[in-house]
Amino acid sequence: MNPKLKRLKLPNLKNAQLHSPYTMTPAVSVSFNSPQFCLTLQEAKILLNYRKINSFVFFSKVCKPGNPTKKICVAPKVGCENLVGDLKIGPKFDFKKVKSLKFIYGSLIVKDTNLTDFKVFENLLEVVQMNSTKLAIDVQGNKNFQNATISKLQRVYTDHMIGVLFKNNHNSLKFDFKSCISIRNAVNGPDNQFSTSFDGLSCEDMEKLKKPNGGK
Numbered sequence: 001m002n003p004k005l006k007r008l009k010l011p012n013l014k015n016a017q018l019h020s021p022y023t024m025t026p027a028v029s030v031s032f033n034s035p036q037f038c039l040t041l042q043e044a045k046i047l048l049n050y051r052k053i054n055s056f057v058f059f060s061k062v063c064k065p066g067n068p069t070k071k072i073c074v075a076p077k078v079g080c081e082n083l084v085g086d087l088k089i090g091p092k093f094d095f096k097k098v099k100s101l102k103f104i105y106g107s108l109i110v111k112d113t114n115l116t117d118f119k120v121f122e123n124l125l126e127v128v129q130m131n132s133t134k135l136a137i138d139v140q141g142n143k144n145f146q147n148a149t150i151s152k153l154q155r156v157y158t159d160h161m162i163g164v165l166f167k168n169n170h171n172s173l174k175f176d177f178k179s180c181i182s183i184r185n186a187v188n189g190p191d192n193q194f195s196t197s198f199d200g201l202s203c204e205d206m207e208k209l210k211k212p213n214g215g216k
Helices: 041-047 171-175 177-186 203-209
Strands: 028-030 056-058 082-084 087-089 103-105 108-111 126-129 137-140 155-158 164-167 196-198
Touching (some): 041 103, 171 203, 177 196, 177 203, 196 203
Parallel strands (some): 028 056, 082 103, 087 108, 103 126, 108 137, 126 155, 164 196
16 A cells, blocks of 8 residues: 555566465555556556466556557557557447557447447457456447457456446347357456356356257
């Protein structure tokens, strides 16, 4: 608990090999600091490296870059690979701006579009939402949306009880068990069974819907 701490200030941090031997003890915990606390993009990438850290607690955010570059942006644009902030996609969104996107440090919000699937996110690897009151992925009201697979997605970080929500999209989406599993497998932590919801259904509920007599 460091109520005055606003930055870690670790500009020379290059890598971190961290592990907690205890199941219920996080390897990394960054919490109860100043409301203005944030991690630099470099710190976030290292501390949240999905290949090295299995257990962590972050109540933080990623600092907005002082000097956005072609590959680091605060609003979607062609060529950007790292978006710091929420990505909000609506009916008139220009999808050329997200084809190069690899990392979202905020929420992926898709509402009331004509999308049928997520093929536009052909390079997306991670969605990181450190605010426990916000969904990491929020997809609602897309009446033509039938396939939720994000082909290269490796990691979704969320502290929300239900971090990934699909609601009121095409009716067939609730039968898309494979997409549900692929997304849920990307959600951080071992206790992710209820982290993904498709119209109130878990992946197991969706699997039963595909079987005769409700899975009996």
